[in-house]
Amino acid sequence: MDMIKVVHAGVYNTIQDVGRIGFTKNGIPQGGSMDTYSAEMANILLKNNSTSAVVEITFGQGKFEFTSGAFICLMGGDFSPKINRNSIQMNTVVEVKKKDVLSFGRRNYGARVYLAIQGGIQSEIVLKSRSFLMGITQLKLLKGDTLKINSKKPYSDEGFSKLKIYQDHFQDVALECFPGPEFDQLNNKQKERLFQSFTVSEDNNRVGYRLNELVENNLSSILTSAVLPGTVQLTPSGKLIVLMRDCQVTGGYPRVLQLSEYAISRLSQKVAGDSVKFMLQK
Numbered sequence: 001m002d003m004i005k006v007v008h009a010g011v012y013n014t015i016q017d018v019g020r021i022g023f024t025k026n027g028i029p030q031g032g033s034m035d036t037y038s039a040e041m042a043n044i045l046l047k048n049n050s051t052s053a054v055v056e057i058t059f060g061q062g063k064f065e066f067t068s069g070a071f072i073c074l075m076g077g078d079f080s081p082k083i084n085r086n087s088i089q090m091n092t093v094v095e096v097k098k099k100d101v102l103s104f105g106r107r108n109y110g111a112r113v114y115l116a117i118q119g120g121i122q123s124e125i126v127l128k129s130r131s132f133l134m135g136i137t138q139l140k141l142l143k144g145d146t147l148k149i150n151s152k153k154p155y156s157d158e159g160f161s162k163l164k165i166y167q168d169h170f171q172d173v174a175l176e177c178f179p180g181p182e183f184d185q186l187n188n189k190q191k192e193r194l195f196q197s198f199t200v201s202e203d204n205n206r207v208g209y210r211l212n213e214l215v216e217n218n219l220s221s222i223l224t225s226a227v228l229p230g231t232v233q234l235t236p237s238g239k240l241i242v243l244m245r246d247c248q249v250t251g252g253y254p255r256v257l258q259l260s261e262y263a264i265s266r267l268s269q270k271v272a273g274d275s276v277k278f279m280l281q282k
Contacts (some may be wrong), residue, residue, distance in 0.1 A: 002068040004117070006145040007101065009060030012206075014132040015123050015143045019055040023127055030229060032245050034206060035112055037169065038076035038262065042116035045073045045093055048235040052120030057113045059272040060104035062141075064115070070149060071118040077170070077269055081100045084094045095117075107184055109170045110269045119150030120148020133246060173197070174279045175263040180232060182192070182254035184272035185219055194256065198240065202272040206246040209267060211276070214238035219254045227251040230259035232278070242267060 006013075016039065019032025031041035033056055040050045057063075058080020074081050074090050080090050082103050088094050090113075096102070102115070120247065123130045127136050141147075146192045186194065197210040227233070231243045233253035233256060242259065243251075244267075257278055 002070070002149050002195060004055075004121075004147040004149060005064075005065040005067065006062070006141050006143055006147070007065050008061070008063035008103075009143045009145075010057060010059070010143050013062045014056050014139075015121055015141070015147070016056045016131045017129055018051045019131050019135075020127050020133070024228070025225075027249055028127065029133060029138065029246050029249060031129065031133045033114065033131075034245050035076055035114065036176050037265040038112075038269075039114045039116070041091075041231050042073040042075035043120070044047060045075075045091075046071060046118045048116065048118065048120055051271070052116065054117075054121065055130050055141070057104070057148045057239050059111060060107060060113055063101060064104045065101045065160055066096050066098060067187060068149075069095065069132040073096055073116045074113055075116070076113040077110065078108040079110075080105035080108065081113070085239040100278050111271050112268060117149045121148050123150040135226040153250070155184060160200055166253040169266055170269050172266065173275045173277045175233070175262040175276050177230075177257045177278050177282050178260070178281055180255035180257045181225070182219065182234075183223065185254065186256060190215055190217075195280065197275050197277050200267075200272055204270075204272065206244055208244050208247055209242045209270070210244070211240045215240060217254075218265055222254055224250045224252050226256075227255060230261070230264045231255050232257035232259065244268065 016033040019030040026167045039054050040138050071093050073093050078090055083100050132138055193215050198213050201212045202212040203210040217234050225245050227243055229245050233241045234256045235253050
């Protein structure tokens with residue numbers, strides 16, 4: 001059987017695809033790749049279905065051994081990837097051979113890198129998705145785990161492309177957004193503050209990103225209402241929480257903004273201390 005073996009599990013590495021669409025009515029978060037842009041581009045370069053499962057590697061902390069030859073592509077954050085201690089390129093298709101080991105080194109930019117394999121990761125499908133999700137599947141990859149891959153296709157790099165990295169995806173502070181359901185309850189001063197600069201706090205993960213600076217809050221809590229990835233909540237303390245892929249499906253804080261799909265991906269590549277700025281789309 002063709003597999004990838006997890007030699008070093010890292011801090012939080014998971015299998016992800018586009019998530020569980022259509023199950024929020026059952027209280028199940030959507031989940032899926034935090035940076036859908038990078039995951040999709042990696043699959044496209046490999047000529048996979050854009051929804052194929054990939055490995056989401058947080059901060060480049062992980063090491064993987066291949067039990068067979070395969071074509072791979074790394075997209076997203078740059079953590080100086082290597083095959084058997086030899087540096088390899090990002091954003092292009094790379095051939096690996098049996099017993100090759102993929103590892104990472106110094107961080108250059110980003111928070112998450114995506115490992116896509118030709119044919120996709122062939123893990124168990126649960127509720128129409130291979131994505132890991134707390135309470136639904138295994139939480140994260142562990143040392144010694146094996147990931148089944150489909151490497152039956154002929155090995156040929158003919159027609160594979162290289163994608164020029166879109167640096168704005170990692171460097172731009174702008175997060176495109178739309179007014180949330182409670183946006184019009186804000187006064188002019190609150191709205192003005194909302195579109196000034198914020199910094200990402202250390203409290204950030206797949207469920208949500210908290211921002212450090214405050215927005216004066218005199219709004220009442222709302223009845224528990226629907227939320228989704230990209231919803232920006234204003235808490236009673238005045239701090240903002242941007243909900244991410246593994247967020248709950250309902251919440252009781254005012255929903256002042258809603259990020260675009262691409263803005264969620266961009267935010268997912270930010271780290272603590274990075275600046276962000278909401279940009280209202282008209």
